[in-house]
Amino acid sequence: MDFVIQWLWCLLAFVVGSVVAWLITVVSIRRTSKEEALADLPGSREIGAR
């Protein structure tokens, strides 16, 4: 039984770690649309045009 409890605590720690990482990701990386991303590309429309 002790082993299972240990294992559950480790699982909980893992989940908490994932949640923290996910929160950092969501806060620090801004969501952008496909169109905006393409418009942000420097000189994207010139490719293949020379």
Place this chain on the structure above:
Amino acid sequence: MHDVNWWLMALSFVLGLLLTFAFTIRRVKREVPETAAFAGRGPGLRAEGAAAAGAAAAGGAAGAKFAGRERGPTSATEFAEVGESGPYGVGSARAAAGGSGPSGWTVKGNEDSMLYHTPESPSYAQTIAEVWFIDEESAERGGFTHWHERGRKR
């Protein structure tokens, strides 16, 4: 809670953190999706590309017209010529290599998103036009959607 192995807990926490980062964050590769329509059309493209486009694409006439030149049309009169049978009908013109358009034409068309941007659009300045339209009606006729409409649909 008194008999918990803290080292194992910390290890699990760090593992969860690192694995989640590994799956969610990736380096951005700055690439443009290469589609046949994008590569084959346009007035400023290489001669062989223009020849291929001339056979199939609707904008082929415009493409072939400027195939022999190094760059696309630059003067308003050249654009006016193209506008007669532009890639998206009357009132549309293919943008030059730098994305510039005929003077006085204010509506920018983006073929990837099929949206057209009027100067009121927040992304007007950063949009590099592939097609220019003389007015909004021409853009609508060409099958383009107003930049604001798409935003509301989402």
